[in-house]
Amino acid sequence: MSTLAVRSAALWRVPLLRHVVLGLVGLTVMLFVLGSLSPFRDAQLATMAYLAIAAGGLTVLTGFSGQLSLGHGAFLAVGAYTTAVLLEDGDPPFPLVGVMVAAVVVTVAVGAVVGIAAARLHGPYVAGATLALAVAVPSLARYLDGLGQEQGLHVRVPDVPTWFDDTVWMITGADVDPTSYVAYLGWTALVVTYVLLANLMRSRVGRTWRALSNDDVAAEIAGVRLGRARVLAFVVSTAAAGLAGSLMAMAVRVTSPSGFSVDLSVTLLSAIVLGGLGTLSGALIGSALLTFLPQAVTSWGTSAGLSDVRAAELAPVAYGLIMIAVVLLAPAGIVGSLRRVWWRRRGIA
Amino acid sequence: MRRYRRLGAVLLVAALATSACGRDPDKRDSDKKAGDTTGVTDTSIKVGGTFPLTGVAAPGYSEIPKGIKAYFDYVNAQGGVHGRKIQWTVKDDGYNPTQTSAVTNELVLKDKVFAMLGSLGTPTHEAVVDFLNDNKVPDIFVSSGSVAWGDDPDKYPWTFGWQTDYESEGKVIGQYIADNMPDAKIGLFLQDDDFGASGEAGLRKYVDKQIVEVQKYTPGGTDVTPQVAALKASGADLVVGFNVPSYTALTQLVSLKVGYKPQWFYSNVGSDPTLVGALLANFSKGAVSNGASLLDGVMSTAYLPGVDQPDNPWVTLYQKVWDANGEGGPLTNYLVYGMSEAYTFVQALQAAGQDLTREGLVDALASDGGDFKGPTYGPFRYSDDSHLGTSGFQVVKLAGGATQPLTDVLTTDIGDADIEKYDGEPATPPSNGIPK
Amino acid sequence: MQQFMTTLLGGLTLGAVYASFALALCLIWRSTRVVNFAQAPMAMVTTYVGLEVIEATGSYWLGFAVALAAGFVLGALVERLLVRHVEGAGDLNIVILTLGLFVALHGLAALVFGSDYRSFPAPFGLKGLHVGGHNVAITPFGVFTIVAVGIVLVLLVLLFRSTDVGLRMRAAAFSPEVARLLGVRVGAMLTLGWALAAVVGSLAGLLIAGGNLVFPQYMDSVVVYGFVAAVLGGLDSPVGSVVGGLILGLVLSFxxxxxxxxxxxxxxxxxxVGVLLVRPGGLFSHVAERRV
Structure with a gap:
């Protein structure tokens, strides 16, 4: 082996560098993929991006630090409403990145308060409080005049900046329409979020979280300050949710209470369990599954000769059964099960 | 290492080559042809719509697309429109705007439908109205009485309403009360969204000073006993409800419980006497001996014949269509609604002519739509200045499970437009059931 | 004054409904340490079964009994066929399993029973009672609801306090290994816990449905408020569930x-949140708060 190879292999072992390199590769692949797909697929990928960002955040909270949140949709709502208010007249006071940052800041503020309250609780009590939160936030939006009540707020995504359109066109030869623009934004945000989360999970803080999800009593004896670690997990997790909500507002183009039902929180939770609890790749795969599965099931149903209405009624049944089947047959989630197979192979070889 | 350098060189050359070709500045405008024929062939037209087929809003509403389908099947069986069969695709949005956005993308970008028809709901359709108009997709007959679907054709040139709007209905009810029950103390029972809010706005133009109490409910929410108790406590002797049919049944049940007997005046949406009567009739073990009789004397408005009038020629036609092409089960007012929307859509296709384009369909509706004769009691308001739907109402009273007219057909418009008597003759369907 | 009374009585009836649902959650928590999010759709399915029987036979009480029996069978089946196989796989997996069941049962009910509104009869009158010429805003069925919840509460307290089976169930849930060593048939106890909880859940479903409209989502609001009521009272305590339910019903009604x-x-x-910040284990938590 040449010295260069040795040195790069050593560098590869540095998590930060590895994550950044993976992130850059991801960004490049994304640029070409999004440029070559139809606007419909781009729209689906935009959905997957915001689900994956939120699921990544939830992985930190639930999969990593062991606090079960049934109300993550509420935090997406906060991010989405912040974005919608800023983008309502299509002329935000600051650039789009600033809007997304604002959404994150507001959501983190809310998340910190909830986190401080939740840090005193454990198990089903956190679940109960967050479930109440998931119902309370949309109904508050319904009550407050400035938030558009039941109809919600229109979200006008600003025009694609010329420099962005030109750059993408130079590289991929494809024009950027508004739908694809949100997909580019979403995936850039996704890559950045995952690089940050991956580093955090490998850091001292991450080890602390893992310790308290395994055995909080032991962790405290070992000197971990439980409350602080729990609140921090909430803050990081809600930051991701705020960003996801901001992107969701742009992808959906309207922000209204009925978009943030308990279903959304359940969807996010099932994404991280189906993909594989406690890993970012699991969150990513779970989000992909939940983005593409419903449409696949209904098209499969109609092509099997069912009427549109019947096929639509069948979709939730299939979705529920798949959730049950994964939990029964692959309790470690898709990523976990694949890993297990991989290890077994290597063990034999 | 070397391999990678070569790959880099290839990429660089490729980038230079593509950029050397230069950009066609008009590329984005190159779609502008004489007309957009997406979704249309010589033998078919693809039409799509989004409805709540699952979830809380599915009861009732999920029947509308079945009605549309049955009528299209009926038309297709007789050769279609200008030789084209209508292919109707329904997508489920579960009354969730996020889903509406996703399935509308699917219909427009993947299935490439020619037009959207009948998509249901105000918050749900808010999510896609900009997208449909930006992409110049005809957005025909939104199934909701919000004034947003047609009051500003300059903003949304591709969007058309169909049913009466809630504000006009509120005005008609308000004027009737002001003329006939000037001493009534009015309580309002409103669904907490634009349906209730628009109705209230219309009412207040005539009976603002008579209103003594306003109570709201959230659909799918909990018990409405507190709201009915508050109405009773206010001394209201006339309650106007802008609510859905299930809440008509619930308010009647709760009123029995708290011993409240005002005059009830439900908006058209909530008054379906057949549906509500059947729901109430089943509580026979309780004090409700005859469900329909509980509704006797309740007032409402009508803009379309319903299944309580089996002899109406339109209802007869729909019964025939449903028997031949439906999925079984009795004819309901939701099916009648869907078939009526489909009928008006076929009228629009006929008016757009043999060379069907998206622009042609929308132009035909704006120019000829005001003269369409169909099942609705009053005319449509379609013109270059308004894309709002029909506006003819009749104030009715329920008796023995059927509606009895109390007034002539009245027409009005949003804002300060007067309420006028409509002179037109009621239309009858053509003999083959398909508009010319 | 009358509005106050009406709202109060309405709140009590509503609270009794939340309480019955919270009792079912409490029972399953006590006997298996699981929060069953599929409780509501399971009850919805058994209520539909009951409705079919009532419509076929015309007898409310036959339908009532069949629905409770169906609840027992469904609860036992869910534990035997599904829950048992994810034990030890982490709490979250069981939560997801019950959520999956939630989604699937909703979908199945819409397919089998239709998604339209149907009216569910009540065995007693739906007119408000009259006392001394005044209307009291509570129906005979409302009285039945409150009484039924009271009876279930007493039975549950007796079961856990005074019977051998109740003790075994608690032991099996609290420490399965030790219980097994002591000769408790842990598996059977867990199945029994699920079955009994599903019976109480079915009762909650019937009480909500009586004199009301049913459709596949008719219990959705109870899912949230019933769970909140159970947590409010302290998941471990049947009395807490009932108190939590009544408090919530009254507050929400007002x-x-x-x-x-x-x-x-x-x-x-x-x-x-107010209650949990003062008492993190709910109002009636027996177990001393863990000091960590």
Missing amino acids: VSGYVAGDLVPVTALIVL
Whole structure:
């Protein structure tokens, strides 16, 4: 082996560098993929991006630090409403990145308060409080005049900046329409979020979280300050949710209470369990599954000769059964099960 | 290492080559042809719509697309429109705007439908109205009485309403009360969204000073006993409800419980006497001996014949269509609604002519739509200045499970437009059931 | 004054309904340490079964009995066929399993029973009672609801306090290994816990449905408020469940009637968080708070 190879292999072992390199590769692949797909697929990928960002955040909270949140949709709502208010007249006071940052800041503020309250609780009590939160936030939006009540707020995504359109066109030869623009934004945000989360999970803080999800009593004896670690997990997790909500507002183009039902929180939770609890790749795969599965099931149903209405009624049944089947047959989630197979192979070889 | 350098060189050359070709500045405008024929062939037209087929809003509403389908099947069986069969695709949005956005993308970008028809709901359709108009997709007959679907054709040139709007209905009810029950103390029972809010706005133009109490409910929410108790406590002797049919049944049940007997005046949406009567009739073990009789004397408005009038020629036609092409089960007012929307859509296709384009369909509706004769009691308001739907109402009273007219057909418009008597003759369907 | 009384009585009836649902959650928590999010759709399915029987035979009480029996069988089946196979796979997996069941049962009910509104009869009158010429805003069925919840509460307390089976169930849930060593048939106890909880859940479903409209989602609001009520009272305590349910029913009823219906969920959140901040284990937590 040449010295260069040795040195790069050593560098590869540095998590930060590895994550950044993976992130850059991801960004490049994304640029070409999004440029070559139809606007419909781009729209689906935009959905997957915001689900994956939120699921990544939830992985930190639930999969990593062991606090079960049934109300993550509420935090997406906060991010989405912040974005919608800023983008309502299509002329935000600051650039789009600033809007997304604002959404994150507001959501983190809310998340910190909830986190401080939740840090005193454990198990089903956190679940109960967050479930109440998931119902309370949309109904508050319904009550407050400035938030558009039941109809919600229109979200006008600003025009694609010329420099962005030109750059993408130079590289991929494809024009950027508004739908694809949100997909580019979403995936850039996704890559950045995952690089940050991956580093955090490998850091001292991450080890602390893992310790308290395994055995909080032991962790405290070992000197971990439980409350602080729990609140921090909430803050990081809600930051991701705020960003996801901001992107969701742009992808959906309207922000209204009925978009943030308990279903959304359940969807996010099932994404991280189906993909594989406690890993970012699991969150990513779970989000992909939940983005593409419903449409696949209904098209499969109609092509099997069912009427549109019947096929639509069948979709939730299939979705529920798949959730049950994964939990029964692959309790470690898709990523976990694949890993297990991989290890077994290597063990034999 | 070397391999990678070569790959880099290839990429660089490729980038230079593509950029050397230069950009066609008009590329984005190159779609502008004489007309957009997406979704249309010589033998078919693809039409799509989004409805709540699952979830809380599915009861009732999920029947509308079945009605549309049955009528299209009926038309297709007789050769279609200008030789084209209508292919109707329904997508489920579960009354969730996020889903509406996703399935509308699917219909427009993947299935490439020619037009959207009948998509249901105000918050749900808010999510896609900009997208449909930006992409110049005809957005025909939104199934909701919000004034947003047609009051500003300059903003949304591709969007058309169909049913009466809630504000006009509120005005008609308000004027009737002001003329006939000037001493009534009015309580309002409103669904907490634009349906209730628009109705209230219309009412207040005539009976603002008579209103003594306003109570709201959230659909799918909990018990409405507190709201009915508050109405009773206010001394209201006339309650106007802008609510859905299930809440008509619930308010009647709760009123029995708290011993409240005002005059009830439900908006058209909530008054379906057949549906509500059947729901109430089943509580026979309780004090409700005859469900329909509980509704006797309740007032409402009508803009379309319903299944309580089996002899109406339109209802007869729909019964025939449903028997031949439906999925079984009795004819309901939701099916009648869907078939009526489909009928008006076929009228629009006929008016757009043999060379069907998206622009042609929308132009035909704006120019000829005001003269369409169909099942609705009053005319449509379609013109270059308004894309709002029909506006003819009749104030009715329920008796023995059927509606009895109390007034002539009245027409009005949003804002300060007067309420006028409509002179037109009621239309009858053509003999083959398909508009010319 | 009359509005106050009506709202109060309405709140009590509503609270009794939340309480019955919370009791079912409490029972399953006590006997298996699981929060069953599929409780509501399971009850919905058995209520539909009951409705079919009532419509076929015309007898409310036969339908009532069949629905409870169906609940027992369904609860046992769910534990035997599904829950048992994910034990030890982590709490979250069981939560997801019950959520999956939630989604699937909703979908199945819509396919089998249709998604339209149907009216569910009540065995007693639905007119408000009259006392001394005044209308009291409570129906005979409302009285039945409150009495039924009271009876279930007493039975449950007796079961856990005074019977051998109840003790075994608690032991099996609390420490399966030790219980097994002591000769408790842990598996059977867990199945019994699920089955009994599903019976109580079915009762909750019947009480909500009586004199009301049913459709596949008719219990959705109870899922949230019933769970909040159970947590409020302390998941471990049947008395707590009932008190939690009544408090929640009353507070929500008054907010709905005197303030605004849209503020009901926010109020539920404030009440819950307020209580939990003072008593993190709920109002009636016996177990001393863990000092960590």
